[in-house]
Amino acid sequence: MALTLDEVRRIAALARLRLSPEEEQTFAGQLSAILDHVAQLSELDVSGVEPMTHALAEGVPLRPDEVRPGLSPEEALANAPAREETFFVVPRILE
């Protein structure tokens, strides 16, 4: 199946990616080829087959919801591109 440039742009917007016009062209071709390959899954009859939602046979355990030591605010903020006191700073959201 062939992805159109509009579809490529729509997916990029959903993923918060910005692509150059050349990247849009390249990805349209490459993603179409990959989707053609994965389309062979439709040959299989999967009716009645349970999806493998957990890779561990024992399932996912629960733990008690209790307070445990974690990173200090200083450690958590040490890599922040911008911070103020104990907050991450982001550009303005509302114009």
Place this chain on the structure above:
Amino acid sequence: MSAPAPELNTLSLAEAGELLAARGASSRELVAAALARIGATDGRIGAFLRTTPERARAAAEAADERAAKGARLSPLDGVPIALKDIFLTKGVETTCASRILEGFVPPYDATVVERLERAGAVVVGKLNMDEFAMGSSNENSAFGPCHNPYDLARTPGGSSGGSAAAVAARQVHGTLGTDTGGSIRLPAAFCGVVGLKPTYGRVSRYGVIAFASSLDQVGPLGRTVRDTALLLQAIAGHDPRDLTSSTRPVDDYLAGLEGGARGLRIGVPREWLSGGLAPGVERAVREALATYERLGATLVDVSLPHSRYGIAAYYLIAPAEASSNLARYDGVRFGLRAGEGGGLKEMYAETRERGFGAEPKRRIMLGTYALSAGYYDAYYLRAQKVRTLVRRDFDEAFRACDVVAGPVAPSVAFRLGEKTADPLQMYLADVFTITANLAALPGLSVPCGLERESGMPVGLQLVGRPFDEATLVRAARALEREAGPLPAPEV
């Protein structure tokens, strides 16, 4: 006259540990030998993104003090190793080979790093890889490719290319990698070393940068089967900080290591040897199977009919999970930030445009598409059902055999640049490894000779029952003992 002492860097991890125990060398000497070897060869190989000499020397000094008191912590105590740059290391830059994490200094260690250091292993540096572990050749690293020590014009495989190349080039005695679709086994095969992907859940992933969370697993690479068993022993086991790590008790991987192949039932999937293999690879794999028969194992014909759908299922599941995992790189809490003058959305877009290379972008796009409205059932859900079928094939096969054996890859290491223009061709390098990830099973690559035409190493893949890594290493060791070591690469 006695033979000259071997160069310290050429020792296996087990041998290095024994020498330390016998006080025949110090950890400081081993670390110096490793750093000297890296200094002398890595300009050509590119296995390391950074070394950590001061920390390594301090750790070596502590190891030597313990050895002097007869209080070594483990067989790894004092032995130089290195880590794929996907493992968080407290106070040491960790980039996942991506511009978007350049300068990121983690505030904590991954559990596996903690465990190795608690066993006394000395980390000398962080290793090159494909960006975010996405790739089969290490060419997707934002910081330059890594070269195969057996032929510098060829790739070491990926994504743990640096982890395999560093071991093959005798720079360190062992490494850790990660494997989501073959990323330990493929580079191990291409570089002529042993690589083990444990069962999903056997090793903690706390502090391991996530790619595809239902597939990612941590594992060791070493020059010998014993070395990988020693490393796995140190890192395996439940971690309360990773709820996907299994609470099953950890086997003793060394106890039965020399048990041989007699009586072992080896399943040979007919789909894995039926065309599409490079002739030299097929020859080496068939010779390895014949060796097993000679050693008293039985070859059993088995079928994995759904393995041919593995790549298709994987390239829906892994990108879908990656698109979610990589959403965190948004310029807010860590890593690169760009375009902040234009408001929040502009900052997200600019940061991710500049920070991600082509392959992460491609996979984020693919995953976002597969998960987007109207496509979920047709793509992601269907792929998860196919995953169940792939696993059932293995369950059926393991009724008749103890391990499954076949090639790791359709060819030996390919040339740098050979597949970069066509992502689908690159993806197909993982056609034989990907099914073990989908089925959550342990898989191992062990050298089974050199391809005659090219002189490049060939790997035999062994896949085992869930949590039966002990049988995998025993079977691999039987072949290794019979075949002897590969000639060392000249670098």
